[in-house]
Amino acid sequence: MSNVDLNARIPNNVSLGDDARLLRALEHWQPSFLRWWMEMGPCGFQQHDVFLRTAVSVDVQGWAQFDYVKMPDYRWGIFLAAPVAGRRIGFGDQCGQPVWQTVPGEHRNALRRLIVTQADTEPASVEQQRMLGDSAPSLYDLRNLFQVNVEEGRHLWAMAYLLHSHFGRDGREEAEALLERRSGNADKPRILDAFNTPIESWLDFFMFTMFTDRDGKYQLRALAESGFDPLSRTCRFMLTEEAHHLFVGQTGIERIVRRTAELMRQDPNEDARALGGIDLDTIQRYLNRWYALSLDLFGGEISSNAATYFASGLKGRDREERYRDHVALEDHYDIPVFGDGRTGTEQVPLRNALNEVLRDAYTLDCQRAVERWNSVLAEQGVTQQLRLPAKQFCRQVGIYAGQHFDLDGAALTLEEWHKQANEWLPTGADQRYLASLQKPVREPGKIANWIAPPAHGVKGKAFEFEYVRLS
Ligand SMILES: [Fe+2]
Numbered sequence: 368m369s370n371v372d373l374n375a376r377i378p379n380n381v382s383l384g385d386d387a388r389l390l391r392a393l394e395h396w397q398p399s400f401l402r403w404w405m406e407m408g409p410c411g412f413q414q415h416d417v418f419l420r421t422a423v424s425v426d427v428q429g430w431a432q433f434d435y436v437k438m439p440d441y442r443w444g445i446f447l448a449a450p451v452a453g454r455r456i457g458f459g460d461q462c463g464q465p466v467w468q469t470v471p472g473e474h475r476n477a478l479r480r481l482i483v484t485q486a487d488t489e490p491a492s493v494e495q496q497r498m499l500g501d502s503a504p505s506l507y508d509l510r511n512l513f514q515v516n517v518e519e520g521r522h523l524w525a526m527a528y529l530l531h532s533h534f535g536r537d538g539r540e541e542a543e544a545l546l547e548r549r550s551g552n553a554d555k556p557r558i559l560d561a562f563n564t565p566i567e568s569w570l571d572f573f574m575f576t577m578f579t580d581r582d583g584k585y586q587l588r589a590l591a592e593s594g595f596d597p598l599s600r601t602c603r604f605m606l607t608e609e610a611h612h613l614f615v616g617q618t619g620i621e622r623i624v625r626r627t628a629e630l631m632r633q634d635p636n637e638d639a640r641a642l643g644g645i646d647l648d649t650i651q652r653y654l655n656r657w658y659a660l661s662l663d664l665f666g667g668e669i670s671s672n673a674a675t676y677f678a679s680g681l682k683g684r685d686r687e688e689r690y691r692d693h694v695a696l697e698d699h700y701d702i703p704v705f706g707d708g709r710t711g712t713e714q715v716p717l718r719n720a721l722n723e724v725l726r727d728a729y730t731l732d733c734q735r736a737v738e739r740w741n742s743v744l745a746e747q748g749v750t751q752q753l754r755l756p757a758k759q760f761c762r763q764v765g766i767y768a769g770q771h772f773d774l775d776g777a778a779l780t781l782e783e784w785h786k787q788a789n790e791w792l793p794t795g796a797d798q799r800y801l802a803s804l805q806k807p808v809r810e811p812g813k814i815a816n817w818i819a820p821p822a823h824g825v826k827g828k829a830f831e832f833e834y835v836r837l838s
């Protein structure tokens with residue numbers, strides 16, 4: 368794209384220099400952002416050179432640069448995907464109308480709410496992950512953690528730009544508030560629950576980037592369909608970066624599973640823990656927790672908000688073009704329900720079930736990753752397998768909240784639940800065990816005992832490359 372300005376104080380492809388007021392507002396927000404980064408970003412390592420990817424354009428052929436950067440010097444920029452000429456709203460009551468370049472007054476509150484909710488997750492995850500640097504299993508993993516962190520910082524920039532440029536004074540206040548809330552803080556928590564849950568171990572981190580960042584992928588895909596074109600273009604480019612975060616999660620778990628299988632084969636009782644690995648039961652318990660927490664992020668199964676967002680052209684479905692009917696007024700969707708001790712299904716008008724439609728697309732995606740991990744286990748001759756729990760398991764949001772189900776979705780009494788919850792969810796003993804494993808490994812080419820090295824390094828570099836210069 369021709370209008371990329373990389374030398375500006377805030378690198379951008381949105382001609383920021385042409386709008387003095389907006390530029391001033393964002394230049395005012397920048398030091399607040401940096402203060403937040405130093406206070407709530409990665410603990411330590413801020414003065415070390417890290418081999419990082421930086422977005423420098425939205426050109427598919429080469430949108431990023433890789434080089435050593437000190438994190439506070441990272442060039443957080445504002446990049447929107449190229450506009451699509453003649454783009455029209457692709458769904459809902461105004462399907463076929465031209466997209467909006469400014470916020471329609473009647474949708475202002477709803478759009479602001481959608482943007483703020485997405486925006487809040489970006490700094491939240493950085494805060495949740497801030498203590499992990501000290502216990503990274505290799506320099507490669509340390510670098511990946513910081514890569515994810517700086518890019519979540521850039522996503523915050525992307526959202527703050529939308530708030531500043533399209534929502535006036537309210538938007539500026541919302542952008543400030545994004546830097547004031549704190550993950551897990553009782554007085555000013557982040558908006559969504561999964562983003563207030565501590566990420567204490569690297570197993571949590573990989574589960575988070577696998578399952579919770581993947582919720583982000585589906586939310587961004589749904590918002591990329593938006594009739595509000597600047598939001599659509601912002602989300603489309605964020606998805607490009609997000610793919611790496613999902614890769615870090617999925618392959619991180621795959622590498623743990625691979626190492627676990629190796630250790631199981633070496634131990635006479637197939638006990639990976641006896642040899643300092645992470646046993647599959649523990650991996651399953653962490654998977655159960657993060658999957659359930661992430662399912663909650665999609666919201667209630669039956670949602671009039673989702674219906675309104677869709678009707679007004681604000682938030683569509685995952686890759687709306689795959690559907691034949693973009694108005695979705697007539698169809699219904701089956702939702703498993705539970706009442707009086709019995710399970711069944713309920714037909715819900717499709718527009719009211721769109722959270723569930725998005726959640727089901729997400730589940731299929733997660734299922735593919737689990738199959739990949741299971742094929743690693745099978746290759747290694749291990750018969751035990753991992754699985755996704757049923758969608759009813761351990762939910763805090765929607766129709767299953769406050770009730771108890773096993774991994775297959777069968778209803779339990781509270782007493783039955785308490786008898787088995789320790790088998791299904793991480794325990795204090797699991798946490799202590801993982802904490803005992805987390806000794807940092809900081810020599811290039813070396814790796815902790817509980818995880819296998821990656822198949823490839825970053826950007827054609829070997830695993831042995833010095834991804835973070837610690838000396
Ligand atoms: Fe993000």
Ligand SMILES: [Fe+2]
Binds near residue numbers: 519609612
């Ligand atoms: Fe992410």
